[in-house]
Amino acid sequence: MMLFSLAFILLVLFYQRYLFKRKKEEESLVLKAVLEAEKKERFRLAADLHDGVSGDLNAIRIYLSLLMKNHPDDAKQEIYDDIKAGIEAALENTRAISYNLMPPAMETLGFYEAVKDYLQKLSIKGTIDFEVCCKQETVNIPEPIGYELFRVIQEFTTNILKYSTASSVLINMTQRANAFTMEIIDNGSPFIFMEELTVSRGIGLRNILGRLKVINATLSQEKLPNGNHFTITLKLQHD
């Protein structure tokens, strides 16, 4: 009778562990599928904005220029200028939205250049100095991984812009034969990632962990008295 109860307990132990592993695998698959769908949708939206909305706005701008040229009117010049300024602003916004959805440099120049381009734009717009450096000349990681890392950087930089008092941010990349490391270091107000994750209502931090999980990367944080130091480590598999 005791052997039966012992066998029963062991059976439950192993079965429950098996179910737990299966659930984690399923969650991982669902997460991958969701992120892949999101990526495709972003690509589609970026293309639609670029081809559709930007194209139409450019056409309107051209028509307005023709109208101003062919029918000059001093009384309406101010209105023409306002309309032109509005169209320029809409074009700029559309370009920015399209860029944020899917940076063109990711497809054409690769991950490192896309990050450089993105951070350059952020530095120009705001008061924070963003810098990226790499010990090697370039970074050679698969495109799907690069895409997720880019989104992680976007998430981090968005949080820094919104909440941090940082004046400078450094992203330091190191690639070795079978590992890739990315450090995000800022001099803003310190925060503990895992603690913020439990109290935050936003999905940004969870998205970061979700994306890192999909690409089998790990996130660690080194506590600094003034600032934050995050390290993302990724093992690379070579065929």
Place this chain on the structure above:
Amino acid sequence: MFFWIAVFANSLGIFPLIVLKTAKKRLLPEARFIGPYVWLIALGSAYELVGTLLLRINTTYWFHFYCFADFFCLNYFFYRLFERKYRTLNLAFSIVFVCVFIILMIGWSEISNLQSDAFLGTLSTLLVSTFAILWFRQLAHDTGTEHLWERPVFYLISGLFLYYSGTFFLFLMSDSITNNPRMELMDFWIINILLTLLLRILLILGIWKAKAK
């Protein structure tokens, strides 16, 4: 050596209570319900150490009371653990136990105490086995915990399940063994002592793990 193992196993019965009292309010809710059972074990250990071993008091009445209290402490534990989900089952067990207890009391004597305690023990075993299986069945589909041994109640339920199932036949046969001149009950009682040791260790572990951080 047999005697000292028995004394050690007996003395260990006080430690779950000590661990419980040191935890006080910091104990996780699901483990708190084992409180009455732990008190009973501690009381039993103290009685057997002082009353039985030192003062040599007759244990017959104590064991009979212990069977009764043991059943209801366990019933209470499972009733609260399952958050009244199986209250009908708890009630059914209680009614059956009380009826059997009353019937056994009618013809009870010091001579037949092992037999009547065996019947009562069977009901306790049935209670523990039923609810342990229900708990394991419920937990088998709980995919929130990676390792079951991280759950404090796992130790409590496992300890109870192993003890009651392991001693089931021993208690059932105890009267026959005692009445058989060729057999000595003490030769088989080591099973009870070892399983008691196992139960108490698992209780200590379970309550220790249940201390909220």
